[in-house]
Amino acid sequence: MQMMQEEFNTLLEKHHLKKTGPRLSVLSVLRSRDMATSQPELEEILGKEIDRVTLYRVLSTFEEKGIIHKVLDLKGTANYAICSAKCNEHEHHDEHVHFNCTDCNHIYCLDGHVHLPEISVPKGFKSTSVNLSVYGVCSKCNKKAE
Numbered sequence: 759m760q761m762m763q764e765e766f767n768t769l770l771e772k773h774h775l776k777k778t779g780p781r782l783s784v785l786s787v788l789r790s791r792d793m794a795t796s797q798p799e800l801e802e803i804l805g806k807e808i809d810r811v812t813l814y815r816v817l818s819t820f821e822e823k824g825i826i827h828k829v830l831d832l833k834g835t836a837n838y839a840i841c842s843a844k845c846n847e848h849e850h851h852d853e854h855v856h857f858n859c860t861d862c863n864h865i866y867c868l869d870g871h872v873h874l875p876e877i878s879v880p881k882g883f884k885s886t887s888v889n890l891s892v893y894g895v896c897s898k899c900n901k902k903a904e
C-alpha cells in the first residue's frame with residue numbers, strides 16, 4: 759500500500775496536480791481494478807468519502823491531464839481507466855484494444871496484448887486517435903458458464 763501511495767504522489771506531481779484525498783482515493787480504486795470503472799461504480803465503492811460533484815471534477819481533471827482515459831460501455835456509460843505513461847495534457851496515447859464483455863458489461867484495456875493496425879484515412883483527413891473494441895465474454899463471465 760505504501761508503495762502505491764508513492765506511485766500516486768509521483769503521478770500527481772508529474773501532472774502538476776495537488777495531492778488531495780479525493781484524487782488519491784480515485785487513483786487507488788482505478789489502479790486496483792483490472793477493468794475500467796464507471797462513475798456510478800466509483801460512487802458505490804467510495805461511498806460517502808467523496809460527493810458526486812467532487813468525484814466528477816476529479817475525473818474530468820484526470821482526463822484532461824492524461825491520467826485516465828474514458829471508454830464507453832455497451833450502454834453508453836463512460837468508464838475510466840488509468841492511462842499509459844505516454845499520455846499528457848496535450849494528447850492521449852491509449853492506442854490499445856478495449857474488450858467489452860457483453861455479459862457483465864465491463865471493459866478491459868488490452869494494453870500490450872494486441873497491436874493496433876495502421877488505419878489509413880482518406881486524403882485530407884487527419885486522425886488523432888484510434889479506438890478499437892472487441893466484443894465477447896470476459897474470463898470471469900466465461901468461468902461462470904463452466
Ligand SMILES: [Zn+2]
Nearest residue numbers: 827841845850
Ligand atoms: Zn490517456
Ligand SMILES: [Zn+2]
Nearest residue numbers: 859862896899
Ligand atoms: Zn464479463
Ligand SMILES: [Zn+2]
Nearest residue numbers: 839852856867
Ligand atoms: Zn484503455
